[in-house]
Amino acid sequence: MISAGAERVFIHEVAPRDGLQIEPVFVPTDRKVAWIDRLSDTGLAKIEITSFVSPKHVPALSDGEEVARRIRRRPGTLYCALIPNARGAERAAQSGLDEINVVISVSATHNRANLRMDPEGSFRALREVRQVLAGTGIALTSSVATAFGCPFEGRQERAKVLDHVERLLAEGCTAVTLADTTGMANPRQVADLVAAVLARHPALPLTLHVHNTRGAGLANVLAGWQAGCVRFDAALGGLGGCPFAPGATGNVCTEDVVNMFEEMGIGTGVDLDSLIAVSRELPDLVGHDVPGQVRAAGRPLDLHPAPPGA
């Protein structure tokens, strides 16, 4: 009776990049590597392990090369990194990752705020990145930031988002991520945009990256799945935040997403108990509590002893 999507989904862990990048502390490389290795062991389909950006701008991820070199590569897990330009692509290429991800915002204002260039400049950079990657075997993918709205400009025209996707594919991207960068999406909008993209490109590996900023993160994941999306970004423990709302959450929480799908009988390939165990060490890793719910409440069938007399 529920509009049903596929019976198997693929979960992409972004906490090592999207979570750590806003943390004020530098997590030591040894601990990052051990943490990513444990994440690999849970069976995640993809892990975004770092970004190759200026260490001056994101000191928390200044050890990208070393992390990429030292992590154990589990067959069945893809390892990717975010890069902004050709320089980042060169670093990524030397690190032998499976794929790199270039973020370009639909909103010009957001792109300038995020990357100090117009989207046109980012598309030029994408072309240079493609040249760097030629012959390396590293896949070129791109995230469509502010696909569901920009915190400065507001909603983006649906046609503009769809044109942006067309252009990414024309520029050689082999996979695309629709990103709800600051949690402005609603389920109807998610289903509509996912369906529109998949109607044009049924075989495109499309990923949905949603934030839980307004509490509807898992509802948006559900709507995306119903519309045909089978790939979802998420961050362990819901690590990460919203730059415009102190106290608000960022990425949807990986173990909450995995729990929802597994409870629905949808396979994720992830060992949820192991994932929860890794998540419960997060406060020790980053020095503060994180917003994920399943790590606090346990799985639904982690039963409790009945009170005396009941």
Place this chain on the structure above:
Amino acid sequence: MISAGAERVFIHEVAPRDGLQIEPVFVPTDRKVAWIDRLSDTGLAKIEITSFVSPKHVPALSDGEEVARRIRRRPGTLYCALIPNARGAERAAQSGLDEINVVISVSATHNRANLRMDPEGSFRALREVRQVLAGTGIALTSSVATAFGCPFEGRQERAKVLDHVERLLAEGCTAVTLADTTGMANPRQVADLVAAVLARHPALPLTLHVHNTRGAGLANVLAGWQAGCVRFDAALGGLGGCPFAPGATGNVCTEDVVNMFEEMGIGTGVDLDSLIAVSRELPDLVGHDVPGQVRAAGRPLDLHPAPPGA
């Protein structure tokens, strides 16, 4: 492209009862009354204002009669209270509420833990309550606790839940609430049970009461709506908790639910800005922070100034 439900939903605010009942502090009656009056002004379809239970067991709600007498009754809002037995019904009848709600768990263990009697005892109490209410014009409704699982027994048989609903209707209940008492539900299960109940009783005023204990609260609301439910319980700010998981959230957050529906273009009849304003005073009312997201992040189109140069 999304499985679509009705274009109008009805939001029931339960924070004055389900939220306050677990608070260690007694919110002064004056403040409760002023708070409920402000909630009424937002246009909520129903407000559960208190419970008429033993003041010894729930001291936070020991002022139920006074609250019921002093609140302003806004036409268009129904005022209800939770009661456990005939004694509670007498108190409610004297308070002139629109309806009362009797909670009975599907799970015998949970019913004993919650009410110190078997479900059979609760059904006997329901019959006595019905007699007390006869001729008063007060509607008798019932919540099906642990409808999606019991924290002690685990999942409940679907047939058992459906039989429980049949019995409530046979006993004279005019409306029924399916309650995910400790947040064990998943969207597929919610859609299935809602659809099954509505297939048998298309005209039944069915309410869905879900908790956000595992982060899937709004996904479950969405699934319930897609399956035909148009009435949803929620608690302002996500007030309330889970007795089995310190730090885990309880009820879905009213303003997050309203925001999701309004963003989807589904009418709620609620003035969301007013609701957020009331929610932002909650920490002062209860003395601690609450988990709602929209109150922290603002509405999606509450735009931010672009940084210099962007």
